[in-house]
Amino acid sequence: MLRTAQIAPLVTISLLFAYHANAAETDLVLDAEQARIEAVAKASASTISVFAGAAGGGSGVIISADGFAVTNFHVADPAGNFMKCSIPEDGGKVYDAVLVGVDPVGDVAVIKLLGRDDFPAAEIIDSNLVQAGDWCFAVGNPFLLATDLQPTVTWGIVSGVHRYQYPAGTLLEYTDCLQTNAAINPGNSGGPLFNDQGQLIGINGRGSFEKRGRVNVGVGYAISINQVMNFLGYLKSGRIIDHATLGATVTTDTEGRVVVTNILSSSDAYRRGLRYGDEIVSFGNREITTVNGFKNILGIYPRGWSIPLSYRREGKRYDTVVRLAGVHSRRELLEKTGNAPIPPSPEESPQPEDGDKAPHEDQEKPKMPIPGHGKQEEAKPPEEWKHLYQEKIGYANYHFNQQHQDRLRKALDAMGNWSQTSDNWELEYSLVDNDNGVIHLGPMTVEGKLAGVNHNIEIAGDLTEKLEPSGSGGLFLALYTWKRLLREKFDTFGEVYYLGTAPRRDFDAQYDVLVGLYDALEIRAYFDQTTGQLMVLEMFPESDSDPCEIEFSEYRETDGYTLPHRMVVRYGDDPFDIITVKKWSLQPAGEGV
Numbered sequence: 001m002l003r004t005a006q007i008a009p010l011v012t013i014s015l016l017f018a019y020h021a022n023a024a025e026t027d028l029v030l031d032a033e034q035a036r037i038e039a040v041a042k043a044s045a046s047t048i049s050v051f052a053g054a055a056g057g058g059s060g061v062i063i064s065a066d067g068f069a070v071t072n073f074h075v076a077d078p079a080g081n082f083m084k085c086s087i088p089e090d091g092g093k094v095y096d097a098v099l100v101g102v103d104p105v106g107d108v109a110v111i112k113l114l115g116r117d118d119f120p121a122a123e124i125i126d127s128n129l130v131q132a133g134d135w136c137f138a139v140g141n142p143f144l145l146a147t148d149l150q151p152t153v154t155w156g157i158v159s160g161v162h163r164y165q166y167p168a169g170t171l172l173e174y175t176d177c178l179q180t181n182a183a184i185n186p187g188n189s190g191g192p193l194f195n196d197q198g199q200l201i202g203i204n205g206r207g208s209f210e211k212r213g214r215v216n217v218g219v220g221y222a223i224s225i226n227q228v229m230n231f232l233g234y235l236k237s238g239r240i241i242d243h244a245t246l247g248a249t250v251t252t253d254t255e256g257r258v259v260v261t262n263i264l265s266s267s268d269a270y271r272r273g274l275r276y277g278d279e280i281v282s283f284g285n286r287e288i289t290t291v292n293g294f295k296n297i298l299g300i301y302p303r304g305w306s307i308p309l310s311y312r313r314e315g316k317r318y319d320t321v322v323r324l325a326g327v328h329s330r331r332e333l334l335e336k337t338g339n340a341p342i343p344p345s346p347e348e349s350p351q352p353e354d355g356d357k358a359p360h361e362d363q364e365k366p367k368m369p370i371p372g373h374g375k376q377e378e379a380k381p382p383e384e385w386k387h388l389y390q391e392k393i394g395y396a397n398y399h400f401n402q403q404h405q406d407r408l409r410k411a412l413d414a415m416g417n418w419s420q421t422s423d424n425w426e427l428e429y430s431l432v433d434n435d436n437g438v439i440h441l442g443p444m445t446v447e448g449k450l451a452g453v454n455h456n457i458e459i460a461g462d463l464t465e466k467l468e469p470s471g472s473g474g475l476f477l478a479l480y481t482w483k484r485l486l487r488e489k490f491d492t493f494g495e496v497y498y499l500g501t502a503p504r505r506d507f508d509a510q511y512d513v514l515v516g517l518y519d520a521l522e523i524r525a526y527f528d529q530t531t532g533q534l535m536v537l538e539m540f541p542e543s544d545s546d547p548c549e550i551e552f553s554e555y556r557e558t559d560g561y562t563l564p565h566r567m568v569v570r571y572g573d574d575p576f577d578i579i580t581v582k583k584w585s586l587q588p589a590g591e592g593v
Contacts, residue, residue: 044151
């Protein structure tokens with residue numbers, strides 16, 4: 001038995017241990033608290049309030065130092081072409097901003113704050129890494145209460161990931177969302193959702209409100225930042241953006257498999273081999289186990305992207321890449337967003353879905369004056385910024401599309417003064433089987449011998465019928481349109497516009513994409529974002545057909561012009577041939593070859 005003299009030191013030691021343990025725990029709590037404060041301060045710096053005068057307003061987040069910011073379409077649309085935005089810096093500053101591009105289906109818009117090139121930008125991470133149970137916080141301007149231009153912060157957890165909400169109206173569809181119990185109320189729309197490190201993971205867009213009222217009940221949804229980043233290149237093009245369809249519908253069968261129930265024979269998926277009854281195994285490199293899961297993934301990609309698809313038939317797996325069509329026709333999308341209707345374009349084709357989309361449920365329209373501008377109804381752009389907006393049917397702001405066109409034109413012209421060449425080009429080549437020959441690209445003809453067959457194509461009449469050589473998808477026409485793209489100014493080539501950034505077969509790499517329409521032909525030119533070199537040209541004789549694809553490489557200088565000396569030609573799933581150029585002949589204008 002221990003005596004009192006022996007117990008006292010033990011009690012003292014226990015108390016000391018308890019003291020140090022409590023002190024350590026206190027330090028951990030204080031450290032965590034300080035980390036949270038720093039994360040909130042870091043994140044709040046990039047959060048903006050968007051003011052639309054009597055139309056209301058909302059929130060947003062700056063994503064790059066040059067002022068590009070993301071908000072909701074339903075926040076930006078009422079604000080018009082120009083708006084006022086505030087950042088919390090130094091007690092609050094107000095900047096002019098201009099509309100850039102809109103995605104009305106996904107409820108996303110990109111705007112650009114003006115006046116500086118060192119705006120505080122959010123740190124963006126892969127939102128697929130987010131898991132249910134992660135801490136998160138929303139920052140924004142709930143109920144438009146930030147009259148001191150300082151945002152509100154609400155803390156919570158990620159309640160769920162990859163949430164899909166069925167459309168309930170005519171346009172809007174929320175897919176692959178992050179669900180959170182961090183309070184998201186009217187006015188938070190368009191604002192950022194951050195993880196506990198202050199890194200951007202989503203854009204707040206929709207909340208569930210008690211009895212359809214204006215009070216959050218703990219269920220809010222944020223558009224995943226991965227979806228936003230997939231669309232960002234398109235949004236920066238200044239266009240009105242559409243979402244994608246596979247051209248097929250799916251359901252869950254009695255064995256729990258996701259199988260095709262209907263497919264358009266005109267779809268690229270059909271051309272890649274997908275058929276009724278096939279099981280969808282993987283899409284966009286994500287496993288498919290439910291119909292909602294499939295719709296989630298489909299919803300995060302824009303029209304025109306090429307996406308990996310894996311399907312199974314009779315126990316055998318097939319892996320391919322499919323080009324996604326649009327949910328809406330161009331005319332339908334513009335009419336639904338209040339733009340003037342336009343004649344149907346060549347790219348339009350019927351889709352299996354009817355595009356039943358929903359208008360937003362919590363449009364914010366409390367009247368609120370723009371800070372420093374009294375009670376005016378609309379933000380009036382200062383004279384110095386008026387040139388940053390250009391109206392054109394089919395575009396949110398054509399100015400930004402023109403900027404990208406000019407940039408890519410300069411990239412082409414950096415490789416040679418093409419307009420000073422003769423309209424007669426010639427290339428001597430060899431093929432994989434060592435076959436040799438010459439192809440002549442004239443003003444309105446293409447002549448040459450390929451694989452032992454002579455071809456002479458006139459650029460007149462129905463070009464969709466002139467797809468020589470056989471099996472190439474129209475190689476000679478593709479070469480002609482490539483030469484025309486280099487030599488002509490874009491406004492004389494035909495209709496030309498900047499599509500945005502998109503991947504091809506490699507999927508991991510994205511390219512600047514320029515679209516050109518000449519006669520009945522559509523071309524898509526893919527440029528390396530770093531070097532500016534033209535890497536791929538696709539020529540579509542019809543909207544529902546495979547293009548002739550030419551992959552350019554081994555660029556070398558020839559008589560002052562940087563030209564490709566290797567061209568891989570593809571049509572559909574198979575390579576057609578590889579052209580190795582031995583010699584280019586480009587004479588000055590006024591001279592023959």
